[in-house]
Amino acid sequence: MSTKLAVVYHSGYGHTAKVAEEVAAGAREFAEVALFNAEDASERLEELLAFDAIIFGAPTYMGSVSAGFKAFMDASSKIWYTQGWKDKIAAGFTVSNSPSGDKLNTLQQLSIFAAQHSMIWVGTGLLPGGVTGTQINRYGSSLGLMTRTDNAPAEVTPDASDLESARLFGARVAQTAGRFAK
Ligand SMILES: Cc1cc2nc3c(=O)[nH]c(=O)nc-3n(C[C@H](O)[C@H](O)[C@H](O)COP(=O)(O)O)c2cc1C
Numbered sequence: 001m002s003t004k005l006a007v008v009y010h011s012g013y014g015h016t017a018k019v020a021e022e023v024a025a026g027a028r029e030f031a032e033v034a035l036f037n038a039e040d041a042s043e044r045l046e047e048l049l050a051f052d053a054i055i056f057g058a059p060t061y062m063g064s065v066s067a068g069f070k071a072f073m074d075a076s077s078k079i080w081y082t083q084g085w086k087d088k089i090a091a092g093f094t095v096s097n098s099p100s101g102d103k104l105n106t107l108q109q110l111s112i113f114a115a116q117h118s119m120i121w122v123g124t125g126l127l128p129g130g131v132t133g134t135q136i137n138r139y140g141s142s143l144g145l146m147t148r149t150d151n152a153p154a155e156v157t158p159d160a161s162d163l164e165s166a167r168l169f170g171a172r173v174a175q176t177a178g179r180f181a182k
Contacts, residue, residue, distance in 0.1 A: 002031065002032050003030060003031040003032065003052050003053070003174060003177045003178045003181045004031060004032045004033075004034075004050060004051045004052050004053075004181075005027045005031040005032070005033050005034075005051060005052065005053040005054070005055065005089075005173065005174050005177055006033070006034050006035075006036055006048055006051040006053070006054045006055070007020050007023055007024050007027070007033065007034070007035050007036065007054075007055045007057060007170075008036045008037075008038055008041045008048070008054060008055070008056055008057070008072065009035070009036075009037065009038060009056070009057035009058065009069075010037070010038035010039065010057070010058050010059065010065075010066050010068035010069040010072065011037075011057075011059060012059060012061070012066060012068065013059075013153075013154060014153070014154030015059065015095045015147075015149045015154045015157065015158060016057050016058065016059045016094075016095045017154070018154050018158065018163070019057060019093060019095055019145075019147050019158055019162070019163070019166050020035060020057050020093075021035070022163045022164075022166035022167050022170065023055055023057065023093060023145070023166045023167070023169060023170035023173075024170060025167055025170065026166065026167030026168060026169065026170030026171040026172075026174070027055070027170035027171060027173060027174035028170075028174075029171050029174065030171060030174035030175045030177075030178055031052075031053070031174035031177060031178065033174070034051070036048070038058070038068055038069045038071070038072035039068055039071070039072070041072050041075075042071060042072045042075035042076075045075065045076060045078060045079050048079070048085070049079075049084050049085070051088065052088060052089060052177045052178075052180065052181040053088055053089035053090070053091070053173055053174065053176075053177035054085065054088060054089075054090055054119070055090070055091045055092065055093065055170070055173055056069070056090065056091070056092045056093075056110045056113070056114070057069075057092065057093045057094070057095075058092075058094055058106060058110065059094065059095050059096065060094050060095065060096035060101055060102060060103050060105070060106040063101075063102035063105050063106075064102075064105055064106055064109060065094075065106050065109050065110065073113050076113075076117070079117065080116060080117055083117070083118055085117040085118070085119055086117065086118040086119070087118065087119070087120060087180075088117075088119050088120070089119065089120050089122055089173060089176055089177040089180055090110075090111075090114035090117070090119035090120065090121050090122070091121065091122045091123070091144060091145075091169070091173045092106075092107055092110030092111060092114070092143075092144040092145070093107075093144055093145035093146070093147065093166065093169065094106040094107055094110075094144065094145070094146060094147070095147045095148070095149060095158060096146075096148065096149065097148065097149050097150065097151055098148070099139065099148060100139075101148070103139070103141070103146045104141075104143070104146075107141070107143045107144035107146070108143065110144060111143060111144065120180070122172065122173050122176050123142045123143055123144065124137055124141055124142055124143075124144065124145055124165075124169055124172070125169075125172045126165065126168060126169065126172075128140030128141075129161075134161075135161030135164075136161060136164060136165050136168065137165050138161060138162075138165075145165060145166060145169045147162035147163075147165070147166065148162060
């Protein structure tokens, strides 16, 4: 049986959607992948039961997940009651304007959310760009993927290095899920 991975994301202005597509492209090397807009996913929670892994993506708005993603988190309490996502692989990514922009808080929210669902959290597995001398994982994030809009529209940002980081991140999560998939 092949590994099944879902990417659930919210995007107000297109940047997070762009990163979600790249995360999905990386994951597709190792898994069957489906993308869910968080606004629809709140109505499709049962469908997510069929996946081995779920990657959560939210823009950072006011230092935390966007309201659109939070609505999905709250809706998922129906699944939490039954622990239906228990032992699925989970991971997360975020997009914000500033180099920091308080993105870490968003990733912490996503990882605690996954822990409430008793999911198994996977970090980036990417050394910081400052260590490797590359632009991959240039914000040096371990908990989840950080990308940046740099105050530019989704047509031009996140930039190529962030999108390549997203592909590598998606591939890592899918490979990890493959080890756990029944
Ligand atoms: C309401 C709002 C709050 C924001 N708060 C932050 C913030 O706290 N830190 C930051 O760096 N960028 C912040 N931004 C910029 C967004 O993070 C950035 O434009 C974003 O990632 C867009 O993603 P999206 O196009 O998927 O909505 C904010 C944008 C909006 C609309």
